[in-house]
Amino acid sequence: MREAFAATVRGALDDDPRVAVVLAVISGDKFREPGARHPGRVIDVGIREQALVGVAGGLALTGMRPIVHSYAPFLVERPFEQLKISLSHQGVGAILVGIGGSYDASFAGRTHQAPGDVAVLDSLPGWAVHVPGHPDEVRQLLLQEIPRDRPVYLRLSSEANRAPVPVSEKLTVVRRGSGRSAGVVVAVGPMLDRTLEATAGLDVTVAYASTVRPFDREGLNRIVAAAGSADVLVVEPYLQGTSAHEVSAALADRRHRQLGLGVSRAEELRAYGTPAEHARAHGLDAEGIAKAARDFFLV
Secondary structure (H helix, E strand, C coil): CHHHHHHHHHHHHHHCCCEEEEECCCCHHHHHHHHHHCCCCEEECCCCHHHHHHHHHHHHHCCCEEEEEEEHHHHHHCCHHHHHHHHHHCCCCCEEEEECCECCCHHHCHHHCECCHHHHHCCCCCCEEECCCCHHHHHHHHHHHCCCCCCEEEECCCCCCCCCCCCCCCCEEEECCCCCCCEEEEEEHHHHHHHHHHCCCCCEEEEEECEEECCCHHHHHHHHHHHCCCEEEEEEEEECCCCHHHHHHHCCCCCCEEEEEEECCCCCCCCCCCHHHHHHHCCCCHHHHHHHHHHHHCC
16 A cells, blocks of 8 residues: 555656655655655655644645655654644645554554544544555545545555455445345455455445545445444444444434444553454454454344
8 A cells, every 4th residue: 555655646746736745754765756856845854743744734825735644653643733733723635644553563562553543633623534445545545635625644554455446435335235134334444355254144234435534424324224224333443433423423313233343442452463463452353353243243
């Protein structure tokens, strides 16, 4: 996904004079050549993440379309005040492209982990949040967002599904239940393949989301109606329950049950480990999802 992002943005720098890239050292090698071709439109502020976002806000106020890139904790959590003031409060947008979300960079320790990134951005109005599940989706989402002006968070992952799904801000049904099914499973981004594997033996409808904000409330309502059950399981690659309020709002006129799977809120994993070990510990591997789905739907 990181390579797809860099290649797409390099092309955008050549094609669109509004595009500027703002970096804080991370991935600087990927933009050295376009920086030489477009001086002043590839800016590396050094390890100064507050300045990273502040510079982006200034560029956006001049009519530029800044694309801002770093590890998720240095892009969303550390400069949150600048996101709030330099972008949201000023009424301007930028495209934030984060890597290392949740535990992708587990080898680097807790400083490089940000399972709460989407929840943090959820406190600001008007942000679009995309969580692609395949490198092809990264390219499509960037090409859609660059001509716009809204604030965007594009959450890249080192995990990917085997095949892309056409990007949409609407939920996409990838497996349909019988119409008298046990309920609906919403798989977000790179969680799709393991969710399909985990629910293969259950009569449930599986829907896919590569865009989680704005959340497709109307779509969820229609999918639930067709499924014949308003029980909803959401599998997200970040903090558990991040989208619970969206599901509640979508189904406010229906009696329903819901369960959110994600990075645990109960305790912090202090071991470095591998991403696969973290996924297993949080119940986000196929086996953990399968157990949670059976316990939830087969009651």
